[in-house]
Structures are given as C-alpha cells and as structure tokens.
Amino acid sequence: MSRADRLVFIAPRFSETGTIGGAETLLKSLAEHAAAAGRTVTFLTTCAQDHFSWANALPPGRRRCGGLDVHFFPVDDDRDVAAFLRIQAQMDRGVALTPRDEETWIQNSVNSRALCEHLRAHGGDYDRILAGPYLFGVTYNASRVWPAKTLLVPCLHDEPFAYLGILRGMFDRVAGCLFNSEPERDLARRLYGYPAGKSAVVGMGLEPFTADPAAFARRRGLTRPYVMYSGRRETLKGTPLLCDYLHAFRARTGRDVKLVLTGSGPVEAPPALLDHILDLGFVSEQDKHEAMAGAAAFVHPSVNESFGIVLLEAWLAGTPGLVHAGSAVLRWQCRRSNGGLWFRHYPDFEEALLRLLDDPALRRALGASGRRYVQTAYAWPAVEQRLFAALESRA
C-alpha cells in the first residue's frame, strides 16, 4: 500500500479568509490538515464566491493560502442559466428528466473548463484527487478526467438532484467516496447500491474551544432564555419551520423564549415573533461560540445535512442539541453522542423544549456528553487517521 503523498482537492468555491458553505469548509479543512501532516496539497477551485450568481468575484491565478497552493480558475461564462433553471424547476416538481435534460442541467451548472484542462494536463502529478460536493458541474466534470484516482467527498443529501442518473454514473465511475457520516453512506447505498468497501466515513475535525455561557447575554442585555440556530436561513435548512414552531411555542406555553440567529439569508418569521428574534448576521467565531454556550438549546431544524458542523460546534460550547428527526444524520449524531434530542413534529418540539428549559441539570449533562463526543470522535488526530487510511487504501 503506497502512501498518497501528492493530493489535489477540488471544490467550486474557496474562501481565503472566512467560511463559505459547509462542504467547502470541510474540504478546505481536510486539505489544510493533510498539508500540515506533510502531504503536498494543491487546491483547485473557481473564482466564484456567491452560490447563486456564480460570478467570477476573485482574480484567477495561483496563490499561497496558508499551507495550501490554491489555483483559482474562472467559471465558464457561457452557461445557459435559463435552461438550468427550467430543468431544476422540473426536478423540484418531481418531473422525471431525460438523460439529455440531466446532461443539460449539469453542464449549465457551475463549470470551469480551465480547471478541467489544468487537471487533464497535471492530473498525472497527483496520487489522489478529492472532489466535492456531488451536485455541481465542477465536481462532475472533474471526476471524469482521472476517475481511477478520484475520491468523491459528496456531502450527499436526500434531495431531487441525488436521484439523477448522471450522478449515479459519477458515483459508479470514481475510485471511492469519503462520507461524512454513516447515514450519508447508507443513503448512497440506498440510492446507488454503493458498495461499503469503496467508501470510508471520515468527517471533519473541530478545534475545541471554551466560551463563557454568560458573556453573550451580558453583552446583549438578554435576560430571557433563548434557543439558537447558526447557518443559512432558507426553507431547505428548515429555518421558517423553526420560526413557526417557536412562535407557536411562545403562544401556547406563555414562555418568553427568544431566538438567536447567526448566518446569512432573510428571516421568514411570523410578524409577532420578529421582536423576539435577535438576528446577528455574520459574527466572529468567538461571538458565535459564546452565543451558543449561553443558549438553552441549539435547534437544528434542517433535514438536509450530511454532517452537521454547527451542531458539533454547539456541543463543543456545552449546549444540547434539538434536531429534526427527519434528518437521519443529525439524529444519528444525537444518538451516538447522547448530546441532543430530536422531534418529528410540533408536539415533540414543545415537549422537548419545555423539558430542556425546566431541567438545567439535564441541559448540562447533554451538553457535556456532546462536548466529550466531539472531542473524541472529531478530534483532528482521529479524523486525520481516518482520512489517511482511506487515501492509502484508495477508499
């Protein structure tokens, strides 16, 4: 078994400073740790930063970012956005696509011919190519260049795109997959019959931190208990559901519980709840961690997760999770860690939140259990061990 020394990571976006999407953060973190462990790591990405417009916001070229040699390539500017959106709308409505429509959709997703040309020319220099997430043209086309040495980091969700025949073909073609969780691997098995022997569950490491649970409330003058969510605010992430639930919870129980949000996107909430939402937008990691540490619970209402980075961060802050049972991944994390509870519908949510609010000892025990779990299962040495074992065995 030879050591995979020369690695190339591919993701459609790369942030030189902050964070830019969960999957991109995960790939960047894995790349940085592989480089720190002495591997030669190159990162190929596009000049885009915004996942709606895919506009070339950064200058193309090669730059040193920390320990990484990053190549920025322009996004193709001849994509037929209208065709892409038309087919995507068909998918959302559950219309079965023809193979030709599927191909049109992926080829008009975010693509970079320059990136693929580079990979074609230099792919022989690398031992392994790690590309993800699964649903973008950049990943799809890159996986066709050197499939025998490509490992997908798919960040797979149970969503309409995952059922496309062309994406199934991509999973069949590549040398293996690095999944973030066992439920994600189970989903690939269910959708594509993906063999367990071609995959590994790796995940991402998190650096432990300490945060004062009282600091955030003190700074903001918050005197009432609050629950928290961090991340993009959109229907797919379940944030409107969380707002509706908290609104009903306040009205039915008479408890004055606030909602603290960090991240991006508009907040869709009943008007009467708006006065009880503290929307912080983008904040520093320190602020976010302190806000998490003071929350009665970190509520994760999304059913589209392959890992759940923010839930793990909340556990590191010592805060229990309250997650949607429809997410097999988040439920799995809560079950394994004993760090959180899960709800199927509003009555479950109300009962669980009342219990958490009324039982500080339980909150502390769940939070402590979650923290221990993250420090053990997602400590970087453990993740690196899983990553390198997968790379060496070609997954």
Added chain:
Amino acid sequence: MSEPWLEINAPGVDAEQLVAELRAAVERKTAEGVYADARIARAERMNLARLRDSDEFLNFYLQCLREATCVDIADFPIRERRRWLGRPLVALKQLIWNLLKFYTYRLWSQQNQVNGLLVTAVEGLDQKYAAKLRELERRVQALEAAAGAPPPAARPPAPPGPAGEGA
C-alpha cells in the same frame, strides 16, 4: 474500510430513552386533546410533507385543522415599525381598513364556510377509508384462517422497503 464508531455515554443521560419518554408524554397529551390547536396546525405547514406517512399524525392534524379552519376575521391592532411618520401611517392604515373591512368580512366568512366543508369532507373520506381498510383486514384474516395460513405474527418479517427518514 470503516472503523467502529464510538458511543459516548454521559452517566445518567440516554438520549434514546429521553426521546421515548417525551414521545410517550406526547401520545398521552394528544389523546387528551392538548394539541388540538389551530396554532399547531399553522406551525406545521412547512413540515406536512414529512408527516404524510404517519397515520397517528394525520388524525392529530385533522383535529388541528378543524380548529384552524376558521380564518380569523376579528379586528387586529395596526402597528408601524418605522419611527418616521409612524403615527400618520398607522392612522392612514386604520382608515383604509375601516373602509375595506366590510367587504373582507363578507369574503372571509364565505371562505370559512368553504374551509369547514372541506375539512368535513376530508374527515369523512378518512373515516370511510379507515372503515374500508378495517373491513378488508377482517376479511383477509377470516380467509387466511379458513385456508389454514399462520397468523401474521408467526410469519417471517417482510423485506424492508426503501429506508425512510421518518423517526
């Protein structure tokens, strides 16, 4: 290639057990009608697609829907979040509302009648098909008994269907 994952068990905390206790409490309260509440019906609007496979939830949701069927046509406080021109804007909105409310009341009261009829129809359909299913199950059991087939509990388990997301 996958390695065994660890289980971290904090002393005295068993999330699975806690969730089971919470669900038992929810079941009891549902039977007592604690959750038959229009506010819950409205709160579940984003979650219904995920609940459609749950028989118990459909019954519960129909109860909530019965509570929610009437559109609230009562007067409501008019507020203005902007400070600048806040009071004149509120006065203007109140004037417009006073001029229009007679017509909206007429519309909404008709809508309430339609909603009520629709919920009654859905409840009727649910009861009708539930009764049909019970009758068919009874007949299948009777036919199986006559043919000497083993009772359902003694049969080997059926192969699982596609893995669902339901908890």
